[in-house]
Amino acid sequence: MKAFSCRVCGNALYFENSLCVSCGTALGYSRNEHEIVPVDEDGRYVDRQGLVWHVCANLNLSGCTWLATVEGGQCFSCDLTRTRPADDDLEGLSQYPVAESAKRRLVVELDARGLPITTRDEDPEQGLCFDMLSSVEENVVIGHADGVITIDLAEGDDAHRVKVQSELDEPYRTMLGHLRHEVGHYFESVLVRGDERMNTCRELFGDESKDYQAEIDRHYSEGPPEDWQESYISTYATMHPFEDFAETFAHWMHISDTVETARAYGLTTVDPSAFTLFSDLVTGVWIPLSTALNQINRAMGSDDLYPFVIPPPVLDKLDFVAALARDPHPVPA
Numbered sequence: 001m002k003a004f005s006c007r008v009c010g011n012a013l014y015f016e017n018s019l020c021v022s023c024g025t026a027l028g029y030s031r032n033e034h035e036i037v038p039v040d041e042d043g044r045y046v047d048r049q050g051l052v053w054h055v056c057a058n059l060n061l062s063g064c065t066w067l068a069t070v071e072g073g074q075c076f077s078c079d080l081t082r083t084r085p086a087d088d089d090l091e092g093l094s095q096y097p098v099a100e101s102a103k104r105r106l107v108v109e110l111d112a113r114g115l116p117i118t119t120r121d122e123d124p125e126q127g128l129c130f131d132m133l134s135s136v137e138e139n140v141v142i143g144h145a146d147g148v149i150t151i152d153l154a155e156g157d158d159a160h161r162v163k164v165q166s167e168l169d170e171p172y173r174t175m176l177g178h179l180r181h182e183v184g185h186y187f188e189s190v191l192v193r194g195d196e197r198m199n200t201c202r203e204l205f206g207d208e209s210k211d212y213q214a215e216i217d218r219h220y221s222e223g224p225p226e227d228w229q230e231s232y233i234s235t236y237a238t239m240h241p242f243e244d245f246a247e248t249f250a251h252w253m254h255i256s257d258t259v260e261t262a263r264a265y266g267l268t269t270v271d272p273s274a275f276t277l278f279s280d281l282v283t284g285v286w287i288p289l290s291t292a293l294n295q296i297n298r299a300m301g302s303d304d305l306y307p308f309v310i311p312p313p314v315l316d317k318l319d320f321v322a323a324l325a326r327d328p329h330p331v332p333a
Contacts, residue, residue: 001108001257003264004036015108016101018065028055028067029104031076031111037067044071061093062100077104082120083131085153092134098156099132102176106183109257113325115187120147128186142178144185144246151178171234171307177250184249184321185242191324192245204317205248206241215240231313248317251308252278252325255286255318258306262289278322279315 004013011022013036018027028039030053039045043055045067053067056075066075080103085092110117120127126147133140133150140152154160155175165173192201202208216239224235232238237247259281262268268289275281287310294304310318 001105001261001264002034006036007038015105016063016065018059018063026055027065028053029065030067031107034108034111036065039067058100061096063097064100064104066104077107080107080117080119080128080130081132082129082148083133085132085134089134089136091136092153095134095153095156096132098175099151099153102174102179103130105176106179109180109253110183112260113256115325115328116190118147118190123147126189128183142182144182147186147189149179149182149186151175151182170236171304177254180250180253181246184246184253187249187324188242188245191328197324200320201245202241204313204320205244208241210240212240212242229309230311233308233310233314233317244317245321248314249321251310251314252318252321254306255282258293259285259289277319279319282310282315282318 001015004015004017005011006013006020006023006025006027008025009020009023011020013020013027015029015036017036019025020027025038026041026043027036028043028045029035030037030045030047032047037045037047039055045053047053053069054071054073056064056066056068056078057072058064058074058078062078064075064078066077068075068078078100081100085096087093107117118127120129128147128149131148131150132153135152135154140154141150142152142155143150155164155173155178161173161175188201192198219239224232224238228235228238232244232247233251234247237244256272259268259270259272263270263272268285270285272281272285275284290306294306297303297305
């Protein structure tokens with residue numbers, strides 16, 4: 001995430017700001033410009049080409065600060081949401097802004113990496129969309145299938161999320177983490193095509209044709225292999241090659257965004273694009289940076305920011321994912 005500032009007064013802004021706390025200017029996020037821009041009293045912004053943009057209709061519903069092409073319409077990020085809580089589901093609606101905020105950050109990250117987002121309108125069968133479901137009255141399973149990412153809005157409640165994290169003995173669990181993991185499944189289905197990519201993917205992550213349900217049952221009955229730390233980023237990654245890829249994709253996004261944010265705020269001066277191999281960025285920048293950030297968190301009495309150890313085989317997996325992002329145009333299978 002880049003560092004933003006108010007175009008009117010120069011005050012530092014957070015990505016979520018809809019108002020500059022210094023000068024009071026109303027704001028909106030322009031996806032086209034990748035900038036937070038001032039809007040007028042009618043919620044309008046006129047860009048350099050003379051196009052008129054409007055504050056998203058969901059500003060008061062989900063806290064969306066993005067700009068839409070049509071007055072009273074939704075922005076690109078909100079359009080990706082296929083299902084949201086009903087108007088009478090007060091608990092689900094109270095949790096909804098957390099998920100939408102994380103999704104907006106996810107879209108910015110995907111845009112920054114040049115990863116293509118094909119919408120459901122463009123591809124009704126495989127296009128990307130999100131079902132933001134409330135588990136108040138039904139069981140919701142977080143997952144991905146044919147471009148549809150399902151999110152349990154209860155994960156936006158800190159107490160619930162920490163409870164589940166403790167029950168599953170996970171070192172890390174966040175809404176943004178869920179989205180990065182699930183979109184990893186989507187991009188594996190979109191980008192890993194053609195014999196060369198498929199073969200390399202199988203060499204690194206394993207045979208994806210393994211029975212998925214059988215592997216899930218095995219994982220939860222037997223647990224991870226004793227030596228899992230030597231080849232995997234997490235115990236969840238040991239469940240199935242699909243999950244190993246998605247976990248690796250999520251960590252590629254964790255690392256990329258955190259390093260770039262650290263650079264934007266002066267914590268490091270290294271340009272991530274200067275590294276040919278992502279693994280060199282990990283060993284040369286990320287490991288010392290995350291070690292320092294972990295110690296800062298401990299100084300505040302908090303848990304480690306990045307409670308993971310990256311073994312050499314995972315570095316190879318990260319390089320594969322990063323290479324897909326650099327060339328997101330696969331040869332058809």
